[in-house]
Amino acid sequence: MPTPVPFKIAVSEEKLRILHQKLSLTEWPDEVPLKEPRSRGAPLQEVKTLVDYWLHSFDWRAQESKLNQFPQFTTDIDVDGFGTYNVHFIHQRSDVPNAIPLIFLHGWPGSFIEVTKILPELVQGGQNFPAFHVVAPSLIDYGFSQGNTKEGFNLDQHAEAYHKLMQSLGYSEYVAQGGDIGNFLTRFLALKYPESCKAHHTNMPTPNPPDPSKHTDLIAKIEAEGGLSEEDQYRLASTQAHHASGMAYAMEHMTRPQTIGYSLADSPVGLLSWIYEKLVDWTAGYPWTADEVLTWVSIYRFSRPGSAAPQRIYYEMMHRESMTVVDVTAQYIDVPLGTSHFKKDLLRFPTRWDATLGPIAFQAEHDKGGHFAAWECPQDLVKDLRDMFGKESPIHGCVAGQSGFT
Amino acid sequence: MADITPFKVSIPQESLDRLHQKLALADFPDELDEAEWDYGAPLADIKRLTKHWLEKYDWRAEERKINELPQFKTSVTIDRFGDLDLHFVHQKSPIKNAIPLIFVHGWPGSFLEVTKILPLLSGSSDGSPAFHVIAPSIPNFGFSQGVKTKGFAVPQYAEACHKLMLKLGYNEYVTQGGDWGWWITRTIGRLYPTHCLASHYNMLSTVPPSPTTNPLLSLQHALTPYTAAERAGLARTAWFRAEGQGYGAIQNTKPQTLGYSLASSPVGLLAWIYEKLHDWTDSYPWTDDEVLTWVSVYYFSTAGPAASVRIYYENTHDAQDARTGLPAWKLAQRWTPGVKIGVGHFPRDIYVLPPLWSRALGEVVYEGRHERGGHFAAYEVPELIVGDLRAMFGKRGGAFGVVKGKDGVVG
Numbered sequence: 001m002p003t004p005v006p007f008k009i010a011v012s013e014e015k016l017r018i019l020h021q022k023l024s025l026t027e028w029p030d031e032v033p034l035k036e037p038r039s040r041g042a043p044l045q046e047v048k049t050l051v052d053y054w055l056h057s058f059d060w061r062a063q064e065s066k067l068n069q070f071p072q073f074t075t076d077i078d079v080d081g082f083g084t085y086n087v088h089f090i091h092q093r094s095d096v097p098n099a100i101p102l103i104f105l106h107g108w109p110g111s112f113i114e115v116t117k118i119l120p121e122l123v124q125g126g127q128n129f130p131a132f133h134v135v136a137p138s139l140i141d142y143g144f145s146q147g148n149t150k151e152g153f154n155l156d157q158h159a160e161a162y163h164k165l166m167q168s169l170g171y172s173e174y175v176a177q178g179g180d181i182g183n184f185l186t187r188f189l190a191l192k193y194p195e196s197c198k199a200h201h202t203n204m205p206t207p208n209p210p211d212p213s214k215h216t217d218l219i220a221k222i223e224a225e226g227g228l229s230e231e232d233q234y235r236l237a238s239t240q241a242h243h244a245s246g247m248a249y250a251m252e253h254m255t256r257p258q259t260i261g262y263s264l265a266d267s268p269v270g271l272l273s274w275i276y277e278k279l280v281d282w283t284a285g286y287p288w289t290a291d292e293v294l295t296w297v298s299i300y301r302f303s304r305p306g307s308a309a310p311q312r313i314y315y316e317m318m319h320r321e322s323m324t325v326v327d328v329t330a331q332y333i334d335v336p337l338g339t340s341h342f343k344k345d346l347l348r349f350p351t352r353w354d355a356t357l358g359p360i361a362f363q364a365e366h367d368k369g370g371h372f373a374a375w376e377c378p379q380d381l382v383k384d385l386r387d388m389f390g391k392e393s394p395i396h397g398c399v400a401g402q403s404g405f406t
Numbered sequence: 407m408a409d410i411t412p413f414k415v416s417i418p419q420e421s422l423d424r425l426h427q428k429l430a431l432a433d434f435p436d437e438l439d440e441a442e443w444d445y446g447a448p449l450a451d452i453k454r455l456t457k458h459w460l461e462k463y464d465w466r467a468e469e470r471k472i473n474e475l476p477q478f479k480t481s482v483t484i485d486r487f488g489d490l491d492l493h494f495v496h497q498k499s500p501i502k503n504a505i506p507l508i509f510v511h512g513w514p515g516s517f518l519e520v521t522k523i524l525p526l527l528s529g530s531s532d533g534s535p536a537f538h539v540i541a542p543s544i545p546n547f548g549f550s551q552g553v554k555t556k557g558f559a560v561p562q563y564a565e566a567c568h569k570l571m572l573k574l575g576y577n578e579y580v581t582q583g584g585d586w587g588w589w590i591t592r593t594i595g596r597l598y599p600t601h602c603l604a605s606h607y608n609m610l611s612t613v614p615p616s617p618t619t620n621p622l623l624s625l626q627h628a629l630t631p632y633t634a635a636e637r638a639g640l641a642r643t644a645w646f647r648a649e650g651q652g653y654g655a656i657q658n659t660k661p662q663t664l665g666y667s668l669a670s671s672p673v674g675l676l677a678w679i680y681e682k683l684h685d686w687t688d689s690y691p692w693t694d695d696e697v698l699t700w701v702s703v704y705y706f707s708t709a710g711p712a713a714s715v716r717i718y719y720e721n722t723h724d725a726q727d728a729r730t731g732l733p734a735w736k737l738a739q740r741w742t743p744g745v746k747i748g749v750g751h752f753p754r755d756i757y758v759l760p761p762l763w764s765r766a767l768g769e770v771v772y773e774g775r776h777e778r779g780g781h782f783a784a785y786e787v788p789e790l791i792v793g794d795l796r797a798m799f800g801k802r803g804g805a806f807g808v809v810k811g812k813d814g815v816v817g
Binding site for chain 2: 021040041042150151246253254256261265272274306307309312
């Protein structure tokens with residue numbers, strides 16, 4: 001197995017220079033004044049303020065330095081039928097030798113950066129709560145991993161790559177955590193590699209409604225408890241609202257990922273608005289600073305695979321032959337599952353439906369937070385993971401020899 | 407009519423210079439191996455078009471060609487919105503009693519779509535009718551003013567077109583349109599049935615006849631098997647709905663977000679439009695110059711390219727009509743009394759629905775079932791659109807003489 005090569009992000013001066021030139025040439029659309037300024041997309045004044053800051057105040061080198069404080073590596077991973085991919089990842093081992101190996105899987109428009117608030121806490125512990133060895137890759141086609149240019153590279157292939165990444169680091173058994181695309185990836189890992197992926201946690205569980213032909217007990221239980229609660233109805237209504245007005249980005253990604261890629265590659269303000277709209281819409285009043293927004297966007301701007309690549313996984317997910325991704329990931333997978341529900345996530349379902357996904361080892365509902373749980377509510381997510389794998393938990397010690405405790 | 411002023415397109419040099427600056431800095435993504443058109447516009451095409459735009463494309467030459475069209479500007483007043491400056495082509499036929507026809511474009515088209523049919527509609531030969539042709543830039547497009555107030559939806563676009571015709575002295579007129587032109591001309595017919603007396607459509611977003619509103623047609627539909635051409639059309643429509651509507655979803659819901667890249671990235675705008683010029687046509691052999699001229703009309707538009715997608719959002723969120731409780735787009739799919747209808751069915755359009763469904767729209771007096779052509783029919787197959795209009799309005803046509811005293815025929 002090849003040894004991982006230490007890596008530091010080092011964006012060229014040339015790229016920074018071109019970016020500045022482009023920002024200074026920005027041409028602005030106007031805007032229809034609205035009572036709900038976000039209803040048609042990212043508001044003009046906010047985007048103008050961000051571009052102005054980007055041009056005059058944002059210090060990429062300082063942010064790059066901060067990111068480079070985390071131990072990063074690249075390594076080559078073979079994916080059957082597709083070739084070799086150079087995968088970038090953070091890998092931080094705990095001082096606790098028996099810490100639980102955990103792979104953190106991001107989504108769109110996130111990145112490996114999303115692990116950076118929870119990582120310092122997760123590697124702590126060993127006495128009263130478990131410690132983790134943390135691995136957080138840039139997904140292939142994202143961040144500083146290599147991109148893929150072969151058709152058909154689906155979640156199956158992504159899962160294979162990240163499973164093999166863990167294996168290559170000596171983690172024959174591990175647990176997985178993810179939201180957004182990361183949610184679907186944890187499900188594929190559990191499905192394909194149950195002998196290795198011993199437990200998985202998602203902060204955006206996506207069950208289908210209970211099926212009367214399969215889930216009679218669960219349906220009876222829900223009925224006995226008074227049916228869907230008001231909170232459940234609210235969850236479903238907000239999921240529907242997201243489908244009605246917030247899903248178009250995904251429809252474009254799923255059908256014409258290359259076409260939108262030209263705008264995202266060529267236009268810093270286009271990329272900024274495409275991402276920023278979601279950073280605000282998908283969070284529950286998180287006080288994004290300009291530095292945070294622009295760092296998140298810069299990872300896309302300066303990404304190794306370029307700006308058409310991140311959309312491709314959506315295309316592949318939608319065009320998957322045989323079973324749809326939704327049905328694959330909504331089936332019962334017999335690997336212990338933890339779910340954390342945050343108040344303003346985009347896909348929200350009655351929490352009692354989680355039982356259709358697998359054996360529920362942990363469940364938490366939070367009256368705060370949104371889609372980017374690890375970024376918005378790091379303390380809560382850390383606590384959830386500590387509880388899920390704690391000494392009292394039914395799955396304590398699920399990873400052989402790596403209980404998380406000294 | 408002092409306030410109808412001749413107009414010539416004249417883009418400031420500063421805009422051209424800025425465009426060139428941006429093209430010179432163009433950043434490109436990579437592409438999947440053997441992607442062709444499956445994932446969107448191919449990289450080689452976008453690179454080639456960008457290079458041509460930067461190095462060889464001569465906007466001033468194209469501008470001169472555009473300015474051979476007789477163009478004007480005037481102001482109309484839209485209820486609740488105020489005065490609106492409209493740009494339009496107005497070609498008066500030498501035949502005095504020519505039929506006044508307004509040609510209404512859509513997205514990503516423009517008034518330029520009328521260019522090829524103009525010479526064929528102006529004169530009357532072998533007894534076929536002549537037309538006075540009016541082709542506006544619809545508000546928010548081309549060289550017409552933009553509207554920055556919310557609620558300016560399809561009924562307002564219809565009002566703008568109607569009031570333009572009245573202002574030009576055409577109290578009674580006929581219409582031709584596809585894409586948004588279909589929705590707008592359907593609404594003109596619904597709102598102004600004593601003025602808009604006949605309409606020809608080349609894209610129809612029809613629905614199956616409803617048993618409650620159209621029982622006989624619905625029964626006929628149930629009993630008649632689809633022809634091979636109809637099955638192919640339904641398959642084409644299904645393809646468009648499954649694979650081709652990402653652009654529409656964004657424009658319907660988050661046009662402001664999309665607007666930043668359309669306004670600031672010529673390459674982004676090019677790719678966004680070019681994909682449709684390919685996907686929606688019947689293998690039309692676009693030249694690079696044609697593509698770039700179509701895109702330039704958006705890039706240099708008076709209201710800016712982001713304004714052009716507002717119609718999608720407004721239409722989706724349109725207020726309901728007070729009487730029926732239905733939004734304008736639903737009403738456009740229902741029977742409009744008093745308007746004689748002609749339909750051109752083109753096999754490579756994006757909605758290619760069984761001709762029988764169109765009979766629920768109103769009194770269909772002409773039906774052209776064509777074997778070639780796509781979404782931009784007047785541009786791709788001008789002779790077929792002209793053929794439809796001549797047949798529909800000619801001496802033996804179902805809409806002959808529909809405009810009193812203006813049958814378009816000499817003698």
